[in-house]
Amino acid sequence: MLVGAQHSSNKLDCLVCSHCFCYIGSIELQIGRRLYLQALRLSRHKETTFESSSDHSEEDCQVSDEDNNSHVTNLDKLQSASSDTNEINLIPKEIIESLMNGGLALPYSKQFPLPSIIPCPGGCEEEHYCSKLCAEADWDLYHSLLCTGKGSSSHTEAVLKFIEHANATNDIFLLAAKAIAFTILKYRKLKSTNLIDQKRVNGMDDSSFSLLMEAWKPISMGFKKRWWDCIALPDDIDSCNEESFRMQIKELAFTSVQLLREAIFDKELFSLDIYGHIIGMFELNNLDLVVASPVEDYFIHIDDLPCLQKEEAEKVTRPFLDALGDDYSVCCQGTAFFPLQSCMNHSCCPNAKAFKRDEDRDGQATIVAVRPIRKGEEITISYIDEELSYEERQALLADYGFRCQCKRCIEQV
Ligand SMILES: [Zn+2]
Ligand SMILES: [Zn+2]
Numbered sequence: 001m002l003v004g005a006q007h008s009s010n011k012l013d014c015l016v017c018s019h020c021f022c023y024i025g026s027i028e029l030q031i032g033r034r035l036y037l038q039a040l041r042l043s044r045h046k047e048t049t050f051e052s053s054s055d056h057s058e059e060d061c062q063v064s065d066e067d068n069n070s071h072v073t074n075l076d077k078l079q080s081a082s083s084d085t086n087e088i089n090l091i092p093k094e095i096i097e098s099l100m101n102g103g104l105a106l107p108y109s110k111q112f113p114l115p116s117i118i119p120c121p122g123g124c125e126e127e128h129y130c131s132k133l134c135a136e137a138d139w140d141l142y143h144s145l146l147c148t149g150k151g152s153s154s155h156t157e158a159v160l161k162f163i164e165h166a167n168a169t170n171d172i173f174l175l176a177a178k179a180i181a182f183t184i185l186k187y188r189k190l191k192s193t194n195l196i197d198q199k200r201v202n203g204m205d206d207s208s209f210s211l212l213m214e215a216w217k218p219i220s221m222g223f224k225k226r227w228w229d230c231i232a233l234p235d236d237i238d239s240c241n242e243e244s245f246r247m248q249i250k251e252l253a254f255t256s257v258q259l260l261r262e263a264i265f266d267k268e269l270f271s272l273d274i275y276g277h278i279i280g281m282f283e284l285n286n287l288d289l290v291v292a293s294p295v296e297d298y299f300i301h302i303d304d305l306p307c308l309q310k311e312e313a314e315k316v317t318r319p320f321l322d323a324l325g326d327d328y329s330v331c332c333q334g335t336a337f338f339p340l341q342s343c344m345n346h347s348c349c350p351n352a353k354a355f356k357r358d359e360d361r362d363g364q365a366t367i368v369a370v371r372p373i374r375k376g377e378e379i380t381i382s383y384i385d386e387e388l389s390y391e392e393r394q395a396l397l398a399d400y401g402f403r404c405q406c407k408r409c410i411e412q413v
């Protein structure tokens with residue numbers, strides 16, 4: 001994986017390492033934190049319901065700002081909040097707190113140990129890690145430019161503004177920022193080693209430019225189309241409004257890149273055009289990042305205990321399970337970009353598959369052959385559900401900007 005990020009809305013549901021995405025803390029902390037935030041979300045939701053319901057008086061065929069943004073935003077936060085409004089959190093606040101601070105231990109939870117939490121070396125409250133190794137790697141690769149903690153050298157205020165905008169509009173911007181931070185940091189490293197080697201670099205001369213291109217290489221593998229050109233037109237947007245929709249997406253990216261520039265750049269290394277390409281790359285190449293929840297494993301374990309033990313354990317665990325509700329097992333969800341996977345071409349009869357195994361408890365993805373592959377044969381994966389009909393496949397692939405001409409498609413024309 002080159003860059004990955006947990007969805008902002010999912011951060012409320014589970015606490016994972018910001019670098020490898022494995023669950024951290026303890027089963028108690030995961031449950032307690034979720035119940036705590038759930039209660040907080042409920043009380044906030046009640047306050048905002050009145051404000052947001054008055055915003056829907058636009059004409060059908062008009063793309064209002066509000067409507068437009070909602071297709072690409074994190075509004076699912078609100079939706080998921082509204083689905084739990086009926087649940088009443090019966091667990092007293094003190095109990096939730098003692099779950100979170102380690103005062104209360106749940107039965108059998110020792111069998112599901114999680115790595116303890118390592119804070120961000122820059123001192124921000126946003127990122128947490130499973131190990132010193134992950135914390136340091138993340139800091140070196142991206143986070144030192146994006147950290148809002150006291151120990152970071154970045155323009156904290158500006159970074160916060162950028163993050164706020166991304167959270168309110170589309171968290172794909174956070175992933176793009178990581179890709180840009182990665183490139184800048186790598187460029188700086190290359191430049192400093194190069195300086196030692198050559199002792200001559202004046203400003204942005206040819207050798208600096210080639211170093212920048214070198215730093216940029218892993219990202220450029222996925223470089224295809226600009227975001228506003230490749231984003232799929234949402235179903236409820238009439239094609240007569242396509243142009244204005246794409247224009248608004250472009251404006252959204254423009255605002256975001258301005259904010260990001262203020263946050264981390266002193267020079268204009270990245271234009272709107274390049275930014276658009278980076279986000280476009282995520283739009284076309286991203287792989288969902290999913291990590292299964294150990295909380296689910298824990299409750300399944302309790303459920304599978306022999307009768308007597310189960311009864312005993314459930315006296316303690318049942319109220320928590322009830323309070324968590326149906327989606328007690330929410331997994332870690334996000335988006336990630338895997339350079340190797342992103343340079344594989346599509347085929348409707350692919351010879352390989354990119355996926356995550358059930359036993360994978362971190363953000364890694366695996367590419368496996370689905371049939372024997374001859375030496376020299378191109379490795380292909382399917383970008384879409386290959387069970388669909390020829391017409392449906394071509395329609396979906398049009399969003400990626402090509403007509404598929406794989407063996408199967410040629411046969412089916
Ligand atoms: Zn980790
Ligand atoms: Zn930080």
Ligand SMILES: [Zn+2]
Pocket residue numbers: 347348349404405406407408409
């Ligand atoms: Zn095909």
